[in-house]
Amino acid sequence: MMGQLILVSWQVQTRSGTRLLQAVALEIFSRVQRATASAVSGTRGLWSGYAALRGVRLENEELKRRVDALQVQLQQEHAQAARSGELAQLLDLKTRAAFPTLAANVIAGNPDPGMRTVTIDRGSGDGVLADMAVVAPAGIVGRIIGPVARHAARVQLIIDRNAALGAVTERTRTGGLVVGADANPPLRMDMVSHLNDVKAGDTVVASGVDGIYPKGYLIGRVEYATRGAGLYQTVIVRPAVDFSSLETVLVALVPPRGATRDEDVK
DSSP states (O other), X not given: OHHHHHHHHHHOBOTTSOBHHHHHHHHHHHHHHHHHHHHHHHHHHHHHHHHHXXXXXXXXXXXXXXXXXXXHHHHHHHHHHHHHHHHHHHHHHHHHOSSOEEEEEEEEXXXXXXXXXXEESOOGGGTOOTTOEEEETTEEEEEEESOOOSSOEEEEETTSTTXXXXXXXXXXXXXXXXXXXXXXXXXXXXXXXXXXXXXXXOEEEEOSTXXXXXXXXXXXXXXXXXXXXXXXXXXXEEESSOGGGOOEEEXXXXXXXXXXXXXXXX
C-alpha cells in the first residue's frame, strides 16, 4: 500500500511541472534547513553575547587593577607629602634653635606603659650623650638615657611616670615640676601653690632649672587646675607633642649642666 502511494506521488505532477513527491521532499528539507539555520543563528548569537560579556568582564577587571594601583600611588604620595612637611618643620626648628642639634629617626618604641621610651638611630658615634634633651617641632619630647650605643640611643619621654622637668606658665611665670602620669592627659604639674594663678589654657614651658631641657621650649597646656588637699593645686597638663605619631626628632647637642635654683632662672 505504501509502495503504491509513493509510486502514485512520483507520477503525479504539480501545476509547475514538479513531481509531487519531489515537492513534498523539498518542502520538508527546506523546513529542516530553516530550523537548523535558526538553531545555528541562535547558537552564534549566544556565543557572541558570551564573548562580549567576557570581554566586558576582563575590561572591568583591568580597570579595577588600574584603580587599585592609583589608590596605592595616591597613598604613597600622601605619605611622602606628610613626610616632607614633617621634615620641613624639623628643618625650620633646627634653623631657629639657639644650640647645635642632630636630626634622628624614631626606630622603635617601648610597649611597657610604665616605662615610656623610644629608640632613635643616633648614638655616641654621632656625639649623643646621656641626658641630652630631645625636641620636636611641636615641643619637648624627652631626654637621652644611658647607656648610649654607637648608632642608637633610648629616649625617655616626658610622659613617662619617672620623668620630671622644671616648668613655668607663660602667663604668670608660676613655677613647678612637670611629671609623667598614668592618666589622660599624661602630665601633671606639681609644687604649684594655692596662692599662684593658674588657669586652664595656660601655656607651660621649660624653666631650664633642671639643666637638661632648653628654657622656654613648649611642654604643653594646662587642661585644668583645681585646689588640692594640701598646700598645692592639682594641675593637669596636656603635652604639646603627639607621642603616638612621633617619627623624627632633634637631639640638642648640649651637654647637660647641673640644676639651678628658680631665682637663678627667673
